[in-house]
Amino acid sequence: MALLTVQDLTMHYRTKLGGVHAVDGVSFAMAEGEAIGLVGESGCGKTSVAMALLRLLPDNAQILGGEILFEGRDLVKLSEHEMRKVRWRSISMVFQAAMNSLNPVYRVGQQIIEAIQQHLSVSEREARSRVAEHYNLVGLDPKLMDRYPHEYSGGMKQRAVIAMALACSPKLIIADEPTTALDVIVQDRILRRINEVRAEFNMAMMYISHDIAVIAEVAERIGVMYAGWIVEMADTVSVFKHPAHPYTIALMSAFPSIKGDKRVLAQLPGEPPNLLAPPSGCRFHPRCPHATAECVDEAPRLEEIDKGHFVSCWHPQRRSQ
Amino acid sequence: MLRFVGGRLVQIAITFFLFLTVVFFLFQAMPGDYTKQFIMNPRIPPAAREALKVRLGLTDSVWGQYVNYVRNVFTGNLGLSFEHYPREVWDVIKERLPRTAILFLVASVMAFVWGFPLGRYIAWKRGQTLDYTITVAGVLFYTIFTPLLALMLLFVFANQLGWFRTGGFLTPRLWLTPPSSPQSIFIWLAATLAGLGTWAVLARFATRRIGHPRPRRLAQRGLVVVGVGLAGLGWWASGLGPFAWDIVWHMFLPVLAVTLIAFGGDMLLMRDSMLEVIREDYITTAKAKGLPDKVVRDRHAARTALLPLVTSFTLSIGFVVSGGIVTETMFSWKGMGLTYLNALLIQDYPMAMGCLIFTGILVLVAHLVADLLYAVLDPRIVY
Amino acid sequence: MTDRTPAQYAITPLWKMRLRLLARTSRQNWSLFWESRIGPVGLLIIGLFLLAMVAHPILISTVWEPRVYDPVMGFDRALIGRHPAPPSWSHPLGTDPIGRDVLSQLMWSARSAFALGVTAAVISVVIGTLIGAVCAYFGGVVDVVFMRLADLVMLFPFIALLMVLRSVLPLTLIRLALILGALSGLGGITIVLKSQALTVKVKPYIEAARVAGGGSWHIIRRHIIPNIMPLTFLYMMFNVTAAIFTEAVLSFFGFLDIRMSWGVMINTAQQAGYLGAFGHYWWLWAPAGAAITLLCFAFYLVGRGLDAVVNPRLRRR
């Protein structure tokens, strides 16, 4: 059974200028212990999807439709009180701005203990030893627990935040650009570490990044987002070997080859669409080299073109990279 | 830390010296050299005059006098008051300062106790009608012309309702044969207040470990009530109760006035500070951890948002004298502000200078305390 | 915009583009200001005061007989012996102890309040902006000197010192405005504006301007100052409040050389011993006190409204 099934999730931000269609008819599923990746340009709605899963949306956000089935319960319909029990206990998150995720006036360990004690009935001592365990897991010295966030380096903070996300042994961890603020070497090491721990404890994980290379390293399946839509979803190998959506193809060719030339400019004219007034039909059509009249008029639906390979396009491409 | 405090003390000494200089030359420039006025003062018996002339070093040049003056101030000699001759300025200040201090401390604490949670609350409910209403009311209290507020309070509570006295420090009729001097009773009163404050803090601290909020609050309140009861009993047993009560009665309206004004400022500051903190990522994290709304608000947002409020609270203590001028005048409360104003009006310059010097000291000390408090409350700051 | 060639851009004169840009940002800022809700309320109140200020000379030259209604010299003989007279048809807010019309005084005083408030505020922000920009840009000794000075000035109990100063130097409205402006300009504002200027100084375009050979003063004038302007404007509003309040307090104690102002009106009542009688002579203090409060309140509200525009951290998304 799937751990998480998102069906037709639609969420708008109300603004003075109108609704921002940040998440539109997004559907995907995750099995227990599975690692998936969500990739797309900045502003395409990745964080919005993640925040919707935790129902941590700003005041002006509105879930207009769809359902988020987690362990058989629809999170959209849960009361705030019940939702609080799901947060961190079942779904935790490493935030995009991990550097600022720690409250500067409390000791880091204390902030993790707080989360543990909120959800598990353990004594302070047990909670502490639990934190120490997780510090070890992510490669931090447990002695650092009693330090304040400003005494941590960037990489240390990142690890602490990951330890915090692991602390209650949730079923699903969402990692929103967990490493973008770090230099490449540290980034790599931390990513590997997360993945090992995740596999060890059989937690499902959702990696979010704008960098498909980062995602490819750790995710078993990849969903490609464009302008609030999931345009393609398949296992990592298929996405790399047989990308079918023109946008994915463009993304892949932006991927530096051995020659190192970035062909993205030639392949992808124009800018990401304005989500206040997204293009009609297929949202990618103004930039798509294969667009036809059909694409302008009618929105394609996400369809399975191969086993486990979903694409939302009228003219899926069949070519291998 | 020690080095920081040492550095600040040096800085404070320099600043204070500059302040003294400004004050001295300001008074020096006054029409009719004030030192001469001292000599001419009819209240001073002729025999004392010659001695005074020598003592004042009036034969010296301005610079000589200046040096003298600075030396005197640093050795704690503020001279003699004209009005209260032959009392020393310092002696008068010793009597008046506690009155101002108590008035403002009580009011500041009350303003804080109301302003802090209310500011926190409306920031959390931002954008709602309640937020706008309370914000506007806060601005109104903050910007109200103090004499107007005082007159309105006097009009309503003293004149119309007759609940409180219109001003003064005590009811003379009652004090015809006091068992003890008003000053000493007042000091005891201040001590009681300080004791009760400490007691309340201790009660909070002692009950901290009680898990459930309701019994905890009950225990806290119980302890506070017991403390107040004991204090009341003590006063009653001493037989000085009615006298103490008379002073408290007179204090009520000035305290209310200062509380209202300070309340507006505290609340607005807390609201703005909260609004900034609420946007921080660690607040989202706290929510994501599944913490209840109240815990996120109080433990995570308000704790950080409190910092600027504490600073402003401490700094405001430094400005009680100049701030007190208006309030104390309106309620005839004989504290430092009123003493200063009076001294200026009747040209009791040593007294006025003494008050100003004291203001300077208060402000400087308040700044130091604010810095230290900040360091205690904000782990990011290490001196 | 993407379909324009560089040549087309060249055809549009620079000033026109600037103007258009200005119009757009003003529109955005205005809508943010409007959304703050309290800002417009303040503006409305200020507007009413301006109206009263403008109406006064008109009334004097039409329906109000100057000999009776002059705010300073007027005297109503009809009510001789009955001053201070309670509100009536001829004197909507009554007369003061020496027979002058309170409403006329109230309206007339709006002028001095605005003059003082605005002058002091402009002076303070001009000083604060200049020093703040210079300190941020040059740093070094200049910075240290002015920052220490600011610390010192902030410690000064303004009102208490002005009370002394006035016997050395009679405080007229202009002098008071200058002194208040200078004191607050050298004080806290400098520090705030400097830290704002510091954040501007590290922006890439400043470096670019320097590389392009822009002189220090040119950069300060063209890049730094315009960028701290919004904050400057904000502080101007708060300073107006402070200046009006200070004037009122000093006048209330009779420490100023001003013939008429709201503070003076209350002082007159106090001098004549009418404040102790509270409710019986409310028109002697309530209207003037309310005017001071309202105008301070209004400028403060506008300041907070501007805060919502200038300070993105306070903004609702």
Ligand SMILES: Nc1ncnc2c1ncn2[C@@H]1O[C@H](COP(=O)(O)OP(=O)(O)OP(=O)(O)O)[C@@H](O)[C@H]1O
């Ligand atoms: N509170 C909000 N109000 C209005 N619009 C918003 C809000 N939050 C996000 N948006 C808009 O919604 C869209 C999706 O934002 P989101 O943060 O989900 O993108 P993202 O894919 O995570 O981008 P990035 O890679 O930059 O983090 C963006 O266009 C953004 O401007």
Ligand code: SF4
């Ligand atoms: S639907 Fe049409 S426009 Fe959209 S990606 Fe496919 S081909 Fe391009």
Ligand SMILES: [Mg+2]
């Ligand atoms: Mg994001």
